[in-house]
Amino acid sequence: MPVTRVLASAAELAAHLGDPRWRVVDCRHELADLGAGRRAFEAGRVPGAVFASIDGDLSGPVTPASGRHPLPDSAAFVARCRTWGISRDSTVVAYDASGGAWAARLWWLLADHGHAAVHVLDGGVPAWIAAGGALERGPAVSPPPGDFDGAPGHRATVSAAALSPVPAAWRLLDARDGPRYRGEVEPVDARAGHIPGAWSAPFKDSLAPDGRFLAPEALRARLAPLVGGRAPGEVVAYCGSGVTACHLLLALEHAGLGAARLYPGSWSEWIRDPARPVRVGPEP
Numbered sequence: 001m002p003v004t005r006v007l008a009s010a011a012e013l014a015a016h017l018g019d020p021r022w023r024v025v026d027c028r029h030e031l032a033d034l035g036a037g038r039r040a041f042e043a044g045r046v047p048g049a050v051f052a053s054i055d056g057d058l059s060g061p062v063t064p065a066s067g068r069h070p071l072p073d074s075a076a077f078v079a080r081c082r083t084w085g086i087s088r089d090s091t092v093v094a095y096d097a098s099g100g101a102w103a104a105r106l107w108w109l110l111a112d113h114g115h116a117a118v119h120v121l122d123g124g125v126p127a128w129i130a131a132g133g134a135l136e137r138g139p140a141v142s143p144p145p146g147d148f149d150g151a152p153g154h155r156a157t158v159s160a161a162a163l164s165p166v167p168a169a170w171r172l173l174d175a176r177d178g179p180r181y182r183g184e185v186e187p188v189d190a191r192a193g194h195i196p197g198a199w200s201a202p203f204k205d206s207l208a209p210d211g212r213f214l215a216p217e218a219l220r221a222r223l224a225p226l227v228g229g230r231a232p233g234e235v236v237a238y239c240g241s242g243v244t245a246c247h248l249l250l251a252l253e254h255a256g257l258g259a260a261r262l263y264p265g266s267w268s269e270w271i272r273d274p275a276r277p278v279r280v281g282p283e284p
Contacts, residue, residue, distance in 0.1 A: 006107065006254050007213060008093045008119035010131035016091070017047055023086050023143070024049040025094045027058070027102040028125070031188065037102075044135035046095065046121075046128055050084045050143065054243065058105045067269030068188075068241035069105075074152045077109060081150075085143030086115075095121035095128070099211040101203065101244050108246035108262065113150030120250060123212040130210075155249075156261040158236050160270055163263065166197035171230045173201040173260075175239040175248040176267070183280035188240055191271040193278040195238070200283060201226050203244045206251035219255035232258030238266040 016022040026049045028037040034055060041051040052058055057080050059069040072080075086092055092110060094103035100120045110118040121128065129135070166172045174194050179185045181200040186192035194200075205222060208214055214222070227235055235252070239245040242264040252260050270276055 006119060006250050007122040009122055010127045010133055013046070013093055013121060013128070014131065014133055021087075021090055023084060023090045023092050023146075025084060025092060025103075025106055026051045026096070027054065027094050027106055028096045028098070029054040029102045037096075040097065041140070042138065044137050045140070046125070047134060047136040048143075049095075049136070050140060052080075052084070052094075052106055054102055054105065058109060058243075065269070065272055067265040067267070067272075069243050069268075071157075071242070071264050072109070074113070078113070078148060078150060081110075081148040082146045083142070085146045086110075086148040087146035088148060089117075090115075090146060090148070091117040091119070093119050093121050095124045097125040099204070099207045099247075100124060100213070100250065101247050104247040104250045105243045107250055108155060110150070112152050112155040113148075114154045115148070115150050123210060126211055155259060156233060158261050158263050160263070160265055160273070160276065163195060163197075163236070163270075164276060166195070166236075167234075169230070170234045170236060171226070171228050172198040172236045172238065172263075173226060173248060174198045174267075175201060175203040175237055175245045177202050177204065180240070182282060183278075189268050189271060191278060193280040195267070195270055196277050196279040198238070198279075199226055201237075201248060203239070203247040203251070206247070213251065213254055216255050219251055220257065223252060223255050223257055227252070227257055232260050235260035236263055237261070238263035238270075240266055241268045242266040 030036040183193035237245040
C-alpha cells in the first residue's frame with residue numbers, strides 16, 4: 001500500500017503561514033491539568049493558530065456507558081470547524097507538544113468527515129521552535145468563518161459488541177504503554193489490564209527521540225509484525241479513551257499499512273460493563 005500523506009514538516013508549514021487556505025489548530029492537552037493546553041496556547045503558539053480543546057471540542061459529553069472521550073456530535077464538530085475558519089478547500093495542520101498524541105484526534109475526526117487535506121505537524125511545537133519558527137502570544141484573533149460541511153463515516157469504527165470476543169481474523173492493537181496494557185499500573189481508569197485478544201502496540205514507539213515520527217520504512221518494520229498480515233479492515237486500534245489510538249492509526253497509514261479501524265470507546269468504555277472480560281499479563 002502507498003504511504004498516506006498524514007504529516008507536515010515545520011518547514012512546509014512555515015512556507016504557508018499567512019495563506020488563508022491553510023488553517024493551523026493547536027491541540028495541546030494534559031490529562032492531569034485540563035487547563036494546561038489553553039494556557040500554553042496563550043503563552044505561545046504557531047502564528048495564526050486556533051485552539052481545540054480535547055474535552056470540549058474534540059469529544060462529546062461523557063455518559064454512564066461511554067468512555068472518557070466519546071466522539072463529538074458531528075453537527076457540533078462541523079460548526080466548530082467553521083468557527084476555526086476551516087473550509088472545504090482548507091489544508092489543516094494540527095499540532096501539539098506531545099509527538100502528535102492529541103493532534104492525531106483532530107486528524108482522524110476530519111478524515112472521518114471526508115476532509116483529505118489534513119496533517120499533523122511532525123514533531124509539534126518543539127520541531128517548530130527548532131526550525132526557527134516564531135511564536136505568537138496573547139489573545140488570538142478569530143479567523144473568518146469557514147464553510148466546512150463534511151459528514152462522518154469515511155473512517156471505520158467498531159463497537160464493544162464487535163470485540164466480544166475479538167474475531168479470530170482480526171488484530172486488535174492496544175496503543176497504551178506496555179505496563180498499562182499488562183495491568184501492572186493504571187493511573188487513569190478504574191480497572192487495569194487489556195481487552196482479551198489485544199496485542200500491545202504503544203503509540204510512543206512510533207516516534208523518534210526528538211518527537212518526530214519514524215520514517216515509513218522503520219514504522220513498517222515495527223508495525224507490520226503486529227498487524228500480522230491482516231487487511232486494514234481487520235485491524236482495530238484502541239487506547240484508554242479513543243484519543244491516542246488515533247495516533248496509532250495515523251502511524252499505520254504513514255507506514256503504508258492502510259486505514260485501520262478505531263474502537264472509539266476504548267478501555268475506559270470497555271470496563272464500564274463489569275461483564276466484559278479483562279486480561280492481565282502479556283500478549284496472547
